[in-house]
Amino acid sequence: MKHRYILLVLLTAALCSCHQRQAGLAEYHEALALMEKGDAPAALRQLQCASELAGTDSLRALVQSQMGTLYFSQRLLDRSLQSYRRAYDIDLSAHDTVGLIYDLRDMGNVLRATTGSEDSSLVCFEEARRLAVASGNVPMQRDVESQMAAYYLYRNRLDEARRLLLPAMQFMDDDNQSGLLFMMADLYHREGRRDSATFFYRQLLEHGNLYTRQAAHRALAEYCMADGQTDEAMRHLRLYEELTDSVHSENDAEAMRRTAALYDYTLREQQAHRLQWRLMLAVAVGLLLVLALVAILLYVSRRRMHYKLKVQRLEQLLEKYRQQNDTPAATAITDTDLYRQIDRFLSDSHQQAMGDDDFHLLANTIEQYYPGFLNRLQEFCRLTPQERRVCLLLKLGLQPAAIAQLTAHTRQSVTNTRSRLYKKAFGRQGKPAEWDEFVLSL
Numbered sequence: 001m002k003h004r005y006i007l008l009v010l011l012t013a014a015l016c017s018c019h020q021r022q023a024g025l026a027e028y029h030e031a032l033a034l035m036e037k038g039d040a041p042a043a044l045r046q047l048q049c050a051s052e053l054a055g056t057d058s059l060r061a062l063v064q065s066q067m068g069t070l071y072f073s074q075r076l077l078d079r080s081l082q083s084y085r086r087a088y089d090i091d092l093s094a095h096d097t098v099g100l101i102y103d104l105r106d107m108g109n110v111l112r113a114t115t116g117s118e119d120s121s122l123v124c125f126e127e128a129r130r131l132a133v134a135s136g137n138v139p140m141q142r143d144v145e146s147q148m149a150a151y152y153l154y155r156n157r158l159d160e161a162r163r164l165l166l167p168a169m170q171f172m173d174d175d176n177q178s179g180l181l182f183m184m185a186d187l188y189h190r191e192g193r194r195d196s197a198t199f200f201y202r203q204l205l206e207h208g209n210l211y212t213r214q215a216a217h218r219a220l221a222e223y224c225m226a227d228g229q230t231d232e233a234m235r236h237l238r239l240y241e242e243l244t245d246s247v248h249s250e251n252d253a254e255a256m257r258r259t260a261a262l263y264d265y266t267l268r269e270q271q272a273h274r275l276q277w278r279l280m281l282a283v284a285v286g287l288l289l290v291l292a293l294v295a296i297l298l299y300v301s302r303r304r305m306h307y308k309l310k311v312q313r314l315e316q317l318l319e320k321y322r323q324q325n326d327t328p329a330a331t332a333i334t335d336t337d338l339y340r341q342i343d344r345f346l347s348d349s350h351q352q353a354m355g356d357d358d359f360h361l362l363a364n365t366i367e368q369y370y371p372g373f374l375n376r377l378q379e380f381c382r383l384t385p386q387e388r389r390v391c392l393l394l395k396l397g398l399q400p401a402a403i404a405q406l407t408a409h410t411r412q413s414v415t416n417t418r419s420r421l422y423k424k425a426f427g428r429q430g431k432p433a434e435w436d437e438f439v440l441s442l
Contacts, residue, residue, distance in 0.1 A: 024053035104128035307427035
């Protein structure tokens with residue numbers, strides 16, 4: 001039974017792995033079929049879907065490569081180069097040498113078609129050839145070299161083009177024969193070797209595509225005119241004109257498809273930007289709300305802990321204060337000149353408020369008899385000048401009515417100040433007398 005269970009688990013894991021590897025493959029093949037039909041926007045949508053579903057690095061790289069090819073066919077060179085570079089990054093991470101060679105070759109072709117970047121294409125081709133040689137993959141080496149030959153022909157560097165084209169001809173197949181035959185014909189034409197050029201132009205008439213056959217008929221017509229073969233020249237020119245009409249028709253249809261595709265791409269890009277902006281805005285707002293909520297919760301939590309610690313300290317101070325009936329400092333301060341002066345302020349014949357100098361002297365006297373009093377008080381809450389004066393007078397043991405007179409405020413104002421200070425210090429409502437007891441305990 002145990003062995004059956006293990007076998008079942010292994011079989012399930014294998015099926016899941018197989019399903020994962022197949023993910024995105026159907027969409028990729030559907031995209032290829034749409035590309036064959038010339039429906040570029042639909043093909044792009046399928047490739048994007050395949051990219052999101054792809055279960056393996058190899059398929060993701062292949063999808064990006066096909067997207068590069070699709071963009072290149074629409075003359076969207078920047079997007080094509082971006083897709084090929086993404087494919088390159090994936091293959092580089094997966095250490096896929098074959099994929100890297102194709103990626104570099106394709107990037108080289110895009111750069112060769114990009115104005116001002118032609119020389120950069122040679123760097124890609126050289127690196128692709130180096131990888132092909134290092135891996136011993138001769139067919140891929142020759143394929144890359146044929147692309148390099150096209151670069152050299154464009155630059156009219158005929159010796160270098162010939163050195164690469166001749167070995168590449170040994171690996172000619174249905175996919176590349178049209179391009180190779182045309183480059184060989186063009187090479188010999190530029191070198192003035194008409195017989196060899198004629199041979200390859202005639203090969204193109206049988207194996208070339210629409211465009212290379214058109215070029216071959218035109219070149220052969222020129223050769224026949226030069227040799228005085230007027231009838232043969234007219235035949236080639238007639239066939240050239242027929243192919244030219246076909247090329248124009250195909251180009252017109254391709255231009256219309258490309259324009260429609262470009263329009264679709266633009267609409268999709270605008271839509272994507274709008275959605276992306278809305279999504280980013282929603283995410284940013286959500287993130288700010290979450291951060292604000294977290295900050296509030298942290299603040300509330302810290303405040304609660306802060307007040308809890310202060311209340312605990314308050315209880316310790318009050319317990320210690322209640323255990324002692326009086327202190328030497330409280331007795332001694334009543335014998336000071338300051339205390340007697342305050343009595344004179346409060347007498348019936350001299351009722352008046354204290355001035356700034358008087359409160360300054362009061363603060364120094366309190367500090368002398370109760371060292372660190374104001375600092376300890378400031379640890380519990382910050383005081384305004386009025387609150388500070390009320391607390392100094394409370395420390396002397398004066399009643400609210402006397403404090404109101406000495407500070408030139410009403411008794412109700414003094415009562416409100418004491419209540420407010422208790423809440424400010426301990427985060428909860430308290431009676432004015434509770435604040436008085438706290439001040440006396442410091």
